[in-house]
Amino acid sequence: MVPGVLFSSSLITVLTTVGIVLVLLTETVAFFGEVSIIEFITSDRWTPQFADKHFGILPLLVGTMMITVIASLVALPIGLATAIYLSEYAPERVRKVVKPILEVLAGVPTIVYGYFALTFVTPLIRSLIPETSIYNALSASIVVGIMILPMVASLSEDAMLAVPRKLRDGAFALGATRFEVALKVVVPAALSGIIASFVLALSRAIGETMIVTIAAGALAQVTFNPLESVQTMTAFIVNISLGDVEPGSIESKSIFAVGMTLFVLTLTLNLIAQFISRRYKEEY
Amino acid sequence: MSIIETRNLNLYYGQHHALLDINVDIEENSITAFIGPSGCGKSTFLRTLNRMNDMIPNVKITGTVKVAGEDIYQSGVDVEILRKRVGMVFQQPNPFPKSIYDNITFGPKLHGVTNRHELDEIVEKSLKAAALWDEVKDVLKKPAYGLSGGQQQRLCIARALAVNPQILLMDEPTSALDPISTAKIEELLDELKETYTIVIVTHNMQQAARISDKTAFFLNGELVEYDATPVIFQNPSDKRTEDYITGRFG
Amino acid sequence: MSIIETRNLNLYYGQHHALLDINVDIEENSITAFIGPSGCGKSTFLRTLNRMNDMIPNVKITGTVKVAGEDIYQSGVDVEILRKRVGMVFQQPNPFPKSIYDNITFGPKLHGVTNRHELDEIVEKSLKAAALWDEVKDVLKKPAYGLSGGQQQRLCIARALAVNPQILLMDEPTSALDPISTAKIEELLDELKETYTIVIVTHNMQQAARISDKTAFFLNGELVEYDATPVIFQNPSDKRTEDYITGRFG
Amino acid sequence: MTKLRKIKDVFFKWLFFAATAFGMLSLVVLVVDILYQGLPRLSWEFITNFPSFNPDKAGIKAAILGSVWVIGLTAPMALFLGVATALYLEEYAKKNWFTRLIQTNISNLAGVPSIIYGILGLALFVRAMKLGPSILAGAFTMALLVLPIVVVAAQEAIRAVPQTLRHGAYALGASKWQTIRGIVLPSAAPGILTGMILSLSRAIGETAPLVVVGAFVFVRFAPTDPLDKFTVLPIQIYSWVSQPKAAFHELAASGIIVLLIVLLLMNATAVLLRNKYQKRF
Amino acid sequence: GQNAQQAPTASAGDQANNAAQAPAEQEEKTEELSGEVLIAGSSTVYPITIIAAEKFMEENPGVNVSVASTGTGGGFKKWQVGETDINNASSKIKDSVIEEAKKHGIEPLELTVAYDALTVVVNKENDFVDSMTVEELKKIWEPNSTVKLWSDVREGWPKEEIKLYGPGTDSGTFEYFTEQIVGEAKSSRTDYTPSEDDNVLVQGVAGDKYSLGYFGYAYYAENSDKLKAVPIVNPETKEAVMPSDEAIENGTYKPLGREIWIYPSKQALKKPQVAAFVKFYMENAAEYAKEAGYTPLPAEKYDVERKELEEALKALQ
Ligand SMILES: Nc1ncnc2c1ncn2[C@@H]1O[C@H](COP(=O)(O)OP(=O)(O)OP(=O)(O)O)[C@@H](O)[C@H]1O
Ligand SMILES: Nc1ncnc2c1ncn2[C@@H]1O[C@H](COP(=O)(O)OP(=O)(O)OP(=O)(O)O)[C@@H](O)[C@H]1O
Numbered sequence A: 001m002v003p004g005v006l007f008s009s010s011l012i013t014v015l016t017t018v019g020i021v022l023v024l025l026t027e028t029v030a031f032f033g034e035v036s037i038i039e040f041i042t043s044d045r046w047t048p049q050f051a052d053k054h055f056g057i058l059p060l061l062v063g064t065m066m067i068t069v070i071a072s073l074v075a076l077p078i079g080l081a082t083a084i085y086l087s088e089y090a091p092e093r094v095r096k097v098v099k100p101i102l103e104v105l106a107g108v109p110t111i112v113y114g115y116f117a118l119t120f121v122t123p124l125i126r127s128l129i130p131e132t133s134i135y136n137a138l139s140a141s142i143v144v145g146i147m148i149l150p151m152v153a154s155l156s157e158d159a160m161l162a163v164p165r166k167l168r169d170g171a172f173a174l175g176a177t178r179f180e181v182a183l184k185v186v187v188p189a190a191l192s193g194i195i196a197s198f199v200l201a202l203s204r205a206i207g208e209t210m211i212v213t214i215a216a217g218a219l220a221q222v223t224f225n226p227l228e229s230v231q232t233m234t235a236f237i238v239n240i241s242l243g244d245v246e247p248g249s250i251e252s253k254s255i256f257a258v259g260m261t262l263f264v265l266t267l268t269l270n271l272i273a274q275f276i277s278r279r280y281k282e283e284y
Numbered sequence B, C: 001m002s003i004i005e006t007r008n009l010n011l012y013y014g015q016h017h018a019l020l021d022i023n024v025d026i027e028e029n030s031i032t033a034f035i036g037p038s039g040c041g042k043s044t045f046l047r048t049l050n051r052m053n054d055m056i057p058n059v060k061i062t063g064t065v066k067v068a069g070e071d072i073y074q075s076g077v078d079v080e081i082l083r084k085r086v087g088m089v090f091q092q093p094n095p096f097p098k099s100i101y102d103n104i105t106f107g108p109k110l111h112g113v114t115n116r117h118e119l120d121e122i123v124e125k126s127l128k129a130a131a132l133w134d135e136v137k138d139v140l141k142k143p144a145y146g147l148s149g150g151q152q153q154r155l156c157i158a159r160a161l162a163v164n165p166q167i168l169l170m171d172e173p174t175s176a177l178d179p180i181s182t183a184k185i186e187e188l189l190d191e192l193k194e195t196y197t198i199v200i201v202t203h204n205m206q207q208a209a210r211i212s213d214k215t216a217f218f219l220n221g222e223l224v225e226y227d228a229t230p231v232i233f234q235n236p237s238d239k240r241t242e243d244y245i246t247g248r249f250g
Numbered sequence D: 001m002t003k004l005r006k007i008k009d010v011f012f013k014w015l016f017f018a019a020t021a022f023g024m025l026s027l028v029v030l031v032v033d034i035l036y037q038g039l040p041r042l043s044w045e046f047i048t049n050f051p052s053f054n055p056d057k058a059g060i061k062a063a064i065l066g067s068v069w070v071i072g073l074t075a076p077m078a079l080f081l082g083v084a085t086a087l088y089l090e091e092y093a094k095k096n097w098f099t100r101l102i103q104t105n106i107s108n109l110a111g112v113p114s115i116i117y118g119i120l121g122l123a124l125f126v127r128a129m130k131l132g133p134s135i136l137a138g139a140f141t142m143a144l145l146v147l148p149i150v151v152v153a154a155q156e157a158i159r160a161v162p163q164t165l166r167h168g169a170y171a172l173g174a175s176k177w178q179t180i181r182g183i184v185l186p187s188a189a190p191g192i193l194t195g196m197i198l199s200l201s202r203a204i205g206e207t208a209p210l211v212v213v214g215a216f217v218f219v220r221f222a223p224t225d226p227l228d229k230f231t232v233l234p235i236q237i238y239s240w241v242s243q244p245k246a247a248f249h250e251l252a253a254s255g256i257i258v259l260l261i262v263l264l265l266m267n268a269t270a271v272l273l274r275n276k277y278q279k280r281f
Numbered sequence E: 001g002q003n004a005q006q007a008p009t010a011s012a013g014d015q016a017n018n019a020a021q022a023p024a025e026q027e028e029k030t031e032e033l034s035g036e037v038l039i040a041g042s043s044t045v046y047p048i049t050i051i052a053a054e055k056f057m058e059e060n061p062g063v064n065v066s067v068a069s070t071g072t073g074g075g076f077k078k079w080q081v082g083e084t085d086i087n088n089a090s091s092k093i094k095d096s097v098i099e100e101a102k103k104h105g106i107e108p109l110e111l112t113v114a115y116d117a118l119t120v121v122v123n124k125e126n127d128f129v130d131s132m133t134v135e136e137l138k139k140i141w142e143p144n145s146t147v148k149l150w151s152d153v154r155e156g157w158p159k160e161e162i163k164l165y166g167p168g169t170d171s172g173t174f175e176y177f178t179e180q181i182v183g184e185a186k187s188s189r190t191d192y193t194p195s196e197d198d199n200v201l202v203q204g205v206a207g208d209k210y211s212l213g214y215f216g217y218a219y220y221a222e223n224s225d226k227l228k229a230v231p232i233v234n235p236e237t238k239e240a241v242m243p244s245d246e247a248i249e250n251g252t253y254k255p256l257g258r259e260i261w262i263y264p265s266k267q268a269l270k271k272p273q274v275a276a277f278v279k280f281y282m283e284n285a286a287e288y289a290k291e292a293g294y295t296p297l298p299a300e301k302y303d304v305e306r307k308e309l310e311e312a313l314k315a316l317q
């Protein structure tokens, strides 16, 4: 009886995925009834809302990637360094205070971050680099980075904390400095947990919606200049779902195709990550 | 001259007074065994000899510890160099989650050896010294975790030897091992004492009796008696030592 | 009649043959000690007596184990009832993260005792039997984690007694304790054997000699010798027993 | 040589410290920025008034109550499903391909953008189950959204319960379920609750999925029923921000302060629980 | 109190009588109303609607009017299946929506509530732009536009890069502007800076000396200290007209004065509280529109709208 109930509950998560795929798929199929999949993959223009419609996912993909990459450049090194500081250097008292405070950062509503990016970080960047566009990928992704930073820091720190004391002692006894112990023993031993935290943070960055909607602009273009505005897949979905487009139109179907692409993207990322982390898992 | 000398050594974990006025002289190229019931301070004392207690918060130490004549608690002492000179092997085998080869070269690389050829030599020499070479010479690139417990412990000994220490501290190095592995390591210790000074903590009195030259008996943070091993086991001068040896407690 | 009888008991962990043809008869109201070097199968054997090995995957058991005349590996045996009759205390004290009171009443409640008054009585009786009552009677509602290691272990004994077992299995119950707590528990065992049959695993030969009526010596999964304790320690018939007792290995 | 190593050691210590300080500093800047904008309009009336076209009379009562209702309903659903799933995976499931599938699926769901949950919620709860744009539909959607986080946290907590405790219970004659209910769950409870609170604090800040599900903005009544229409704090804030009048922007900042206070309270509870729990085994 | 108790026994005839009585009586009468009115749709119309909603509820505490801000299209999606009673719209209802709604037995009633003047703005420090023509705007905004510098727009303007800001491409504002200026809805150059949030556009133009942007009049009105509105040359009179209430109301601000609407469904109007709310809304729309920063329709236009409403209500009885 009990295992049955528990098992059924665990199926809810599977059903959720099935539900998401079904909801996305029906409209996606309708979308590809009108738009060729070749264009979707190859065209470098994404203008479903303009009179001259093009449906190349590339600009959104590039926008998403740019946000994700810059956010990672902020969050992964700083997060990892924070984790190392907390687990290897900080006194217990400091750790107990700092960690939960950092976790508050993870819980701050994303619209708050969005306006923080727009009204604080963007002017800061513009005062340094005046030609920066008011909506720009850089500001949005720095703030996305700040948002996911505690996730990296907190989960990596958990992983490092799980590395047995005896491994550290072994290295200290050989005359290693604290830094050498952290870098050569603790980080490698905690690598699979660290990678897991990276992946979770990355999927959160890819899926982040409001910050990029508010601060990165809504211009779907293929650019690699972070000072220009970009549109991410999530921002496009939000814009269309909250915008004035008529229901049933090709624009409104396009968000499902974009959602599907996003879903496939995060799934792929997760699978790759699982593979990597299984590969690098160090037994101890 | 003794290679290790402690004078009025006291250690506190916060309020807890864990070592009381310990005075010990340890000779070069000998095996010294520390025995005593659980919690008496054996491990604590051992760790004062290479400052492994530094890492524990709220530890206070008074008195002096001299290694080869130098006071190791003086300011300006290079702890990393000290630990290179005073190697340590722990109760639980603790190989790094790396290959056998990388375990051995970890220490030498820290201390600046980068030449591949030189590293190869160190690996071979240390593994031979730890009586492990024949068993692993063909699987040097395999992870150390594939080894049995006894092999892992010998690997840890080899790893300690690889940085070329003068002294080897061992904290119950065989208590997690089966009898055959234990016998192998005891044999090894006998050989190693030609080259190194060995200090070993053990809860196994038979082991202390079998391998050590001198034995120290600790109780509640006090050094109750310290003498030649046969004296301690056959003719202890302190009643508490006798009670412990004969199994009246502990 | 012996309360525990094993016949040709074999146990395999997957491929690993951990127990070989064990035949043991254990008398009621006695203390039986299992000794032997690490990994010889003492714990494994102990766990066959209340089917705690059931939880480990890939275990295969052949032969019979009879408790009070009943074959406990027959189909249809109620394992929960068996474990109620054959209590167990572990090496590390493992009180539940609950109050002292709730630790003791956990077992009785499982087996249907709900009356508050009755539970109070059980708590008092078990704690008294485990020689802990005086120390904790005023803090019964406090978390068990506040107790010292030795007190925690006696709490675990009280917890086992609370379900009113006939037999008490103990796997190195004092190896994590300090000498004073150990002495207390040894004293306690001597009292408990009036009412219960006790089987104890220990790595401490002095302890076995001090407290047990009969001693069994295991080696590599084999029962090498099983006899009255004085015989084993003073006049063993097997050379391997003698070597072990005199500390030639292990 | 050792000199260089020492310099490196010190250098990196400060580098790591600086990284930690960066995170703390970001938070401080963020909070100061918001306080600066929002404090002037923060008052008791702001908390107890319904929204209004008049910025001087506008408040967030409906939004607070809506958020409380949604979170209040989300919590038990997510808790039950999350703990049940975690128990199944940790205590019952065989380590076969199907279990791995569920596990992979859960970590994948944790990365699905929240707005996609909104799309699912609209199709499933609002339309198919005919709940309409109600609190209940919103809560169901949020429950699915936070479920993966709760499951993972609960799994960690259950895994952290030492095996010796389970053995202790079995040795007293407890059945598997008795062991889980009597020992495993109570021991894991603080960890589970911590994960729960952290995931709910994510849910409380979500905007997009609830807008898609059909939350309103301008609501001038206190919801009394799970089928009532509703609004939540972040939606109210978002709508104020996009008004032309500057006074509304200040209101938005005040709303953010309220949201942050709620969040801080939730996190503080989580920390207290965690600290209590870390002392236990 | 008393009235409420009488209500169940009152016949249809009584109600008709009551309706004809003095306004004070009429107000007491409406106190009996209860139930909810659900509104979604355009964020542009939202500020007017919530004023109407709040004032209506002051007089009818039994009714709950809830308003969502979902965008015109998002709102129609809910409206066409009957999930909402009224949709706020900043662009006209599409045939596809009407058809879809029909399947669910829903019919729209289109009511214009106010004008929104799209305003073309430049930076406060911009001292060379004093007016622009539709052609010039078209030259700037048409797809594949070659305008890069201000001097490309009009001879004599500085050779500075022109920075363009505009609303999100999914908004009614974008649709209307492109239709009026470029000549085809949603036909626009794509290399400008769009944002969903008009406040952000305000900041963009305010912070950039050589910028140009357009958005709703209300956002300009609130920020007239930071921005400069560009007078638009009326294509008929050839006179440059500054956007203002009078200019929009009297029709001289052309072609950027647009209408905004509410769409109650006829089915929803059968509910007395919805009918009462819509009537109330249309009676006071001029006042509320002004209050929200929009331009009211001329009085006679409101009369037309109210008449349409009356007729629709009558037809439903
Ligand atoms: N890090 C620490 N903080 C506080 N007290 C400690 C710490 N480590 C050890 N102690 C205490 O110091 C005393 C001596 O401990 P130590 O580990 O040196 O004993 P030991 O003789 O090695 O025992 P064992 O045989 O069990 O290893 C004990 O009372 C112990 O509880
Ligand atoms: N769960 C298990 N799976 C596989 N092998 C096991 C398992 N538990 C024990 N063994 C093996 O069975 C043998 C006997 O183990 P057991 O734990 O019974 O020894 P022991 O005599 O209790 O040793 P110790 O004194 O160290 O507790 C050992 O070789 C051990 O490695």
Ligand SMILES: [Mg+2]
Residues within 6 Å of the ligand: B042, B043, B044, B171
């Ligand atoms: Mg020790």
Ligand SMILES: [Mg+2]
Residues within 6 Å of the ligand: C042, C043, C044, C171
């Ligand atoms: Mg054992």
